[in-house]
Amino acid sequence: MTAYLAKRLIIAAVTLVLASMVVFAVMEILPGDPARLMLGFNASADQVELLRNQMGLNAPLVLRYLHWAGGLLSLDFGRSYTYSVPVVDLVRERVVVSLPLALIALALSTVIAIPVGVFSAGRQGRAGDTLAMGAAQLGVAVPNFWFALMLIYLFAVWLRLVPAGGFPGWNAGVWPALKSLLLPAVALALPQAAILARVARSALIEVLNEDYIRTARAKGLPYSAVLWRHALRNAMIPVLTILGLQFAFLLAGTIIIENVFYLPGLGRLVFQAITQRDLIVVESVVMLLVAAVIAVNLLVDFSYAVVDPRLRGRQ
Amino acid sequence: MSLLEIENLSLVIGKTPILKDVELAIAPGEVVGLVGESGSGKSMTALTIMRLLPHLARASGRVTFDGIDILAAREDQMCALRGDDIGMVFQEPMTALNPVKTIGEQVAEGIRWHTKASRAEAEERARKMLDRVGLPETKFPLSRYPHQLSGGQRQRVVIAIACALKPKLLIADEPTTALDVVLQAQILDLLRDLVSENRMGLLLISHDLAVVTEMSDRLTILRSGEVMEAGDTASTLSAQRHPYTRELALASMHMPARPKTHQAGSAKPLLEVEGVSRAYPGRRVSLFRPAQPVRAVDDVSLTVEPAQSVALVGRSGCGKSTLARMILALDKPTAGAIRFRGETITGKSEAALKPARRDMQVVFQDPYGSFDPRQKVEKLVAEPLHLLEKQPAKAERREMVAHALDEVGLGPRDMDKYPHEFSGGQRQRLSIARAIITRPKLVVADEPVSALDVSIRAQILDLFAELNQKLGIAYLFITHDLTVARAMSDEVLVMHEGKIVERGRTAEVLDNPRSEATQALVAAAPDLHRAIARRMQEQG
16 A cells, blocks of 8 residues: 555655646747837847846746746745736635635535446436436537536526626635535536446446346345445546546636636636736746646545555555 | 255346346355356355345345345345345456555454454454465465466455455355456365365355365356256266256367368468577566566467468467467567568558458457447458558448358358347457458467356357368467367467476377477366265275
């Protein structure tokens, strides 16, 4: 067990370092001088040069990378070129929106997908399965912003249960904040749940053809007990893999939903930073997301070992 | 009064008839053998009794167990019977256990389900049952997972699950087919003891006539879903009134004709294996000590002469297949040398190996897994031709494939078919055709007949013998089946824990085994003659 975990941990660390090099290198290659950008196009070459020196942009590449990477480690991401405030403050404001949103969406999608997958796999080829998988097909096909609009129309405009958009901030209280995240989370979760339910179903159907399912049936367990007790855990590995990928998407790929609901999340921050060539913000957020994805994958790897004793090795 | 009574049982799956008017009865404490070749409906009969048939199956007739009409019972009544009054053991122990649950959980689960016992009580009973099947607590705590056990040990766990609640009837579907002969004998002994301890009825399903004869009081012979003959084991098999019974008995004892026997030492050796070892890195026990390597093959030497047939026998895991892989240059020995026609083949590049590969071909065990299902026979059989110096033209190639197919008893029209259009026996003929198309001097055959039914096996053995006699092909036959070794080889090598422990002329070694490993193999090997004789004696 420890050997497996240690190996995964080392792989994760190496990946993180390599990714930081790639992110840094890409930002170096991109055209556009930050100093020139900050001073505007009317500034003289001398002024620009002075600022470049101040910002340390003239130092050798390796030194600048080390300085940047060292800063990341101590949560010092530098200052935004456009807003002249520490990047870390910008990011912090947004993470408190994006992270809870992603977590709620992920939880919702799991809670919907697993029972639907089990239901469908247990009724393979029958009417219930066809209906559930038809709905899942629809969920995959329909874009989530359309879902979002329908949800706003139904719950915000018509039933007036939740606000149609915006985020009051956590200072306004936990419930109002959560309420404003509810609809976007559902809109994000539904397509993800549709994909996950299909994965869960096919993984389960494969497991249900295994010999040990027959052994369990021969013990006298009813079909439903066999499904939940024996099949589900064996079908978890592909489900966990997809879950890990989905979390990464939910954290970063929510620009559209954030726009629909007017939420100040990470997606919008990156989008704005890119249009304003605020490269240091882009760099920092991308690194943050990379770190989050690696951390989630590490978690998924660990959970494999929890699910499947064969990965733990001999005790 | 019978415990189980099957009357006029017929079964269709979709529109395909599977069983027709099957009759069978088992009394308490009785062992009944159900014999037949693959596809004869043995397993479907068992699954009907358990009511675990596939969705589209429809059964008619009458199955009565202990006064209960099985075919009419409700699902919850069946759940109450399964695992409590009827236990079942399956063929494939490697996949019959849930890999993510401990053996303790899996044995205790049925006990808890049926008796509503507490976890602790159920675990205690599971512990006793595992002790009973030969898995003592010191070596096999309840917290073991299936992947930490060998095939034979896993089959013991499956038996513990099936017998945990002392069922009135145990159905064992090919319980030992996937195990080597020594393990097979142990598992059969265990089943026999459990039957006599609990006066349990046992339905033993097998394709192996010798195993069924050794075990059962009565037997039923099934063919294409119909009962051919049924009755007392000893008299049925000694009289062999029914032609199919005779056919099965003859096929399972078949010895192919090999008039030209090989004289050892008559020619320069074709293959020489000298002091070959293969070690694998072992598992680390401690962070600070280097891992002990596992020696799968340990200092093995052997020779095969042209036209000689050598059998390499041993239990599963003894290193036979590792040795074969090194001879075929698919794996590198850690020590020693392998020479083919006097030339070393170890450590050579693929290009340099071409001539050796041309003259040394292979036939594998599984005729299903060794063909690409999306390619036609012509391409599959012609595959080794790329090893020739001069590539044959298309017409010439077709000619060669047709000739090879003819030699293995298939027709030129089979060239344009796909592998799934052939039966198991025909596919094994295809793999032999593929092996002989380059006119090799040596064919390495790794358990080439152990996946085949007895009648097909007899035909394939005849084919091997004929090719050896006609074309002078030398064989290295790797098998755990002593009947095959006896039928096919001039010389036998017995392998045990990576070492060759005994060698000599086949009949001499098998009739007078000297080493312990060979003695164990010979004693455990089922033998139809011996089994019938013993049955007759017991009944006077």
